[in-house]
Amino acid sequence: GEDVEQSLFLSVREGDSSVINCTYTDSSSTYLYWYKQEPGAGLQLLTYIFSNMDMKQDQRLTVLLNKKDKHLSLRIADTQTGDSAIYFCAESPGPYGGATNKLIFGTGTLLAVQP
Amino acid sequence: DVKVTQSSRYLVKRTGEKVFLECVQDMDHENMFWYRQDPGLGLRLIYFSYDVKMKEKGDIPEGYSVSREKKERFSLILESASTNQTSMYLCASSLAPGTVFNQPQHFGDGTRLSIL
Numbered sequence: 580g581e582d583v584e585q586s587l588f589l590s591v592r593e594g595d596s597s598v599i600n601c602t603y604t605d606s607s608s609t610y611l612y613w614y615k616q617e618p619g620a621g622l623q624l625l626t627y628i629f630s631n632m633d634m635k636q637d638q639r640l641t642v643l644l645n646k647k648d649k650h651l652s653l654r655i656a657d658t659q660t661g662d663s664a665i666y667f668c669a670e671s672p673g674p675y676g677g678a679t680n681k682l683i684f685g686t687g688t689l690l691a692v693q694p
Numbered sequence: 695d696v697k698v699t700q701s702s703r704y705l706v707k708r709t710g711e712k713v714f715l716e717c718v719q720d721m722d723h724e725n726m727f728w729y730r731q732d733p734g735l736g737l738r739l740i741y742f743s744y745d746v747k748m749k750e751k752g753d754i755p756e757g758y759s760v761s762r763e764k765k766e767r768f769s770l771i772l773e774s775a776s777t778n779q780t781s782m783y784l785c786a787s788s789l790a791p792g793t794v795f796n797q798p799q800h801f802g803d804g805t806r807l808s809i810l
Binding site for chain 1 (some may be wrong): 698750798
């Protein structure tokens, strides 16, 4: 079945790089997403990658996609205390997620940034 | 900017009550979704709707129903609230894929519901 897995917790020091990993199961997923959730808030779309890409960079964020291993990672350079949040990986199963654009979310990784 | 508004940030209700959670989006999105979020379980889809009066069950529909009478509004209904429905509820909306396939979901701030 469809499943998206993430580690639950990551702790880094301010200024270091953070790498959050995710594995997914649906090889037909066309888009893969990273969302950020700050305390008490909803989910905010951070970035996404199309399945025919290996890498996407957006300022401090780098997304790497290994389609063969169904592995996705989010690297945050120069991590700041304001980056402390829960990060969710999500896949859009099936070609283009189907007409309803459903997403399958991982369990979320809590990133704690130590000053 | 897309705005998805959930009517309450915090709600406390009693076991057995009928509970309504409301969600409104202002971007004329076709698709709307209701999730619940629990620690260690991530987001689980309860119901979604791809058009007015259309709905489909998600992964955990038991104990819930939904209503979509107008395109901008999607309501989640707990028919008879139980303590195991205490959770954070998140609403989202998106455009239908159409000719542009990447249509990410946009989320509201969530409603933290406690059933006593």
